[in-house]
Ligand SMILES: C[C@H](O)[C@H](O)CC(=O)C(=O)O
């Protein structure tokens with residue numbers, strides 16, 4: 001029997017450099033980027049926070065980088081959001097559940113991180129930190145086995161991934177070969193009928209540019225109430241809106257249940273990028289809140305937890321289309337029949353060309369060509385990406 005190396009050390013870093021760092025904290029972009037241009041949020045009720053999400057601190061956390069080193073010198077790593085607070089949790093709390101252990105014991109490690117922090121965690125930044133550790137562990141396992149993560153998840157169920165694009169220009173996304181385009185919703189309920197009219201005019205304009213069959217979706221980033229979302233859904237139906245995403249507060253499962261009943265027949269309700277763990281998704285699925293769940297692999301508990309969330313969704317007949325998360329999502333989506341396509345977040349400031357999602361933090365990050373990515377692009381050990389050595393790391397805590 002081959003004896004596996006043991007985990008020697010866990011380290012957590014933030015990226016030095018501040019504003020506009022991009023990467024895993026993908027909202028941390030420079031001035032003029034589409035992702036920070038008057039997008040509807042629940043903070044929009046305060047005029048001073050309506051124009052820019054950075055103004056209320058959407059990029060305040062920054063990226064978390066987790067490295068896990070085995071005693072043979074192999075290092076697995078992952079990036080997600082969480083910044084310094086997540087570094088503290090990883091170094092001061094979670095590292096104890098890994099160091100000295102066999103890295104292939106990912107179930108026990110996950111369980112101990114989750115239940116060891118249950119009294120202050122369960123969601124949000126704590127689960128971001130758990131996700132970062134879990135993804136770094138899968139990267140390490142892949143490197144130790146010299147296998148891509150998707151092999152360890154059961155292997156590919158298709159030869160390539162197909163993507164829809166999220167960004168300000170679905171019309172350009174269509175030209176680039178994507179199967180659909182998801183627009184941010186720009187105007188929330190506080191902007192009244194005039195804002196609603198502008199939302200409708202935009203979808204009408206995009207429909208006229210992309211023709212009948214191209215998917216168009218609206219991402220509402222938790223900004224609406226059930227009444228507004230219902231009205232928006234019905235008005236957009238005429239323009240073939242495929243789904244309405246994250247329309248209301250993620251804690252309002254009852255609101256989603258109602259919205260799902262209210263939307264026009266055939267329109268899908270999607271949500272879940274700010275939901276965590278099998279228990280959070282159990283609420284969405286058992287209460288019939290949505291048609292597609294959208295866990296973010298870097299936020300929901302990592303790959304170990306996504307396996308459970310996905311099995312639960314499959315049993316409920318729901319699709320799993322992870323939110324963003326680049327390679328961490330690709331290695332999962334390629335292995336599951338109930339994840340038939342993936343999201344690509346357009347990180348180019350004007351959404352006019354394909355740019356790597358987690359640039360500049362990752363090297364060798366695969367990107368879609370003509371809206372597709374061959375599984376062979378994932379054929380490297382672990383998640384198949386490297387940390388860009390030019391990006392300066394800072395380790396705020398040690399243990
Ligand atoms: C565009 C959205 O407001 C958000 O920035 C990204 C997102 O929710 C998604 O990609 O989905």
Ligand SMILES: [Mg+2]
Pocket residue numbers: 219221245246273323
């Ligand atoms: Mg979204």
